[in-house]
Amino acid sequence: MRTLINRPRHTDHTMHKPEHLKNAGLKTTLPRLKVLQLFEDGTERHLSAEEVYKLLSDAGELVSLATVYRVLTQFQQAGLLVQHHFDSGRSVFELNSGKHHDHIVCQQCGHVEEFYDATIEKRQEKIAAEHGFVIDEHALYIYASCTKQPCPNKK
Amino acid sequence: MRTLINRPRHTDHTMHKPEHLKNAGLKTTLPRLKVLQLFEDGTERHLSAEEVYKLLSDAGELVSLATVYRVLTQFQQAGLLVQHHFDSGRSVFELNSGKHHDHIVCQQCGHVEEFYDATIEKRQEKIAAEHGFVIDEHALYIYASCTKQPCPNKK
DNA sequence: TTCGCAAATGAGAATAACTATCATTCGCAA
DNA sequence: TTGCGAATGATAGTTATTCTCATTTGCGAA
Numbered sequence: 001m002r003t004l005i006n007r008p009r010h011t012d013h014t015m016h017k018p019e020h021l022k023n024a025g026l027k028t029t030l031p032r033l034k035v036l037q038l039f040e041d042g043t044e045r046h047l048s049a050e051e052v053y054k055l056l057s058d059a060g061e062l063v064s065l066a067t068v069y070r071v072l073t074q075f076q077q078a079g080l081l082v083q084h085h086f087d088s089g090r091s092v093f094e095l096n097s098g099k100h101h102d103h104i105v106c107q108q109c110g111h112v113e114e115f116y117d118a119t120i121e122k123r124q125e126k127i128a129a130e131h132g133f134v135i136d137e138h139a140l141y142i143y144a145s146c147t148k149q150p151c152p153n154k155k
Numbered sequence: 156m157r158t159l160i161n162r163p164r165h166t167d168h169t170m171h172k173p174e175h176l177k178n179a180g181l182k183t184t185l186p187r188l189k190v191l192q193l194f195e196d197g198t199e200r201h202l203s204a205e206e207v208y209k210l211l212s213d214a215g216e217l218v219s220l221a222t223v224y225r226v227l228t229q230f231q232q233a234g235l236l237v238q239h240h241f242d243s244g245r246s247v248f249e250l251n252s253g254k255h256h257d258h259i260v261c262q263q264c265g266h267v268e269e270f271y272d273a274t275i276e277k278r279q280e281k282i283a284a285e286h287g288f289v290i291d292e293h294a295l296y297i298y299a300s301c302t303k304q305p306c307p308n309k310k
Numbered sequence: 311t312t313c314g315c316a317a318a319t320g321a322g323a324a325t326a327a328c329t330a331t332c333a334t335t336c337g338c339a340a
Numbered sequence: 341t342t343g344c345g346a347a348t349g350a351t352a353g354t355t356a357t358t359c360t361c362a363t364t365t366g367c368g369a370a
Binding site for chain 2: 085087089104106107113115117119120123124127128131132133134135136137138139140141142143144145146147
């Protein structure tokens with residue numbers, strides 16, 4: 001169980017930098033700080049709006065679902081978060097590390113692994129160019145099954 | 156405007172093979188034949204449920220939306236169609252050619268181009284293996300902008 | 311060829327994941 | 341501290357899709 005409110009409190013000089021909000025032209029509000037903190041906490045890298053809402057609620061940090069959606073979208077537009085569309089039909093967000101990467105999603109347990117492959121990136125550019133396109137963005141999702149691990153998040 | 160009903164009629168020995176349905180263990184029904192014909196017609200390779208419904212309606216071939224959804228899902232499970240999830244949040248289907256390929260989607264006009272790259276495919280297998288996964292399937296979507304064409308489907 | 315019945319369909323209600331509306335509240339600059 | 345525009349919460353609305361159930365249909369058996 002996640003204990004957001006019982007964890008040692010940080011003040012302004014901490015790691016969940018409110019200045020990120022300022023820089024993005026967003027007012028420093030409580031809901032925004034809570035959502036940002038959840039991602040920067042790092043326990044779960046990939047979260048859907050519903051999951052953010054639930055995690056905050058479980059921690060006693062009530063933020064309305066509408067606000068969660070709004071804040072996630074704003075963070076994504078501000079470049080703080082990156083949005084992904086896994087096959088499931090719902091969006092998931094993750095902190096923007098500044099480094100593009102792709103994803104392997106385990107179909108059994110939902111576990112997400114990240115990877116970056118320069119060869120694939122290069123080929124994509126080449127292919128797009130050959131077809132007369134300029135890449136805006138791209139997403140490579142590998143849907144797979146864990147082999148070595150016992151699926152960690154199996155539910 | 157698509158004129159499904161005014162196009163030369165084919166009878167049982169035609170190209171929109173009802174035996175595909177039989178082989179898939181699906182009863183040969185009118186709605187199923189109509190949907191299958193629409194895809195085998197080949198005018199548009201990638202269609203959403205809503206688009207299938209609309210194209211059939213416009214051609215005077217009424218099939219309820221619920222049935223369209225059901226039939227598309229059945230066809231996909233039977234291996235007649237392949238389903239894709241472009242970023243838009245709606246599923247599109249295409250005839251299963253038997254050959255895996257990936258997609259470039261123009262963000263301006265919605266035009267979809269297909270490609271296959273052996274190098275990328277190999278790298279994916281390698282990467283999955285390195286991470287201890289066995290690939291079930293994968294999807295590479297490149298979202299881009301047409302450069303050479305005037306966007307053909309621009310609306 | 312007709313019968314019977316399980317399977318398929320149509321119409322519309324229900325659901326999931328968002329998005330919009332609007333009255334109230336809050337951050338922050340003066 | 342005050343004032344105002346931005347942000348929030350509650351909730352209604354949308355979009356894409358699935359479910360329910362009464363009616364119809366394909367097709368093997370008679």
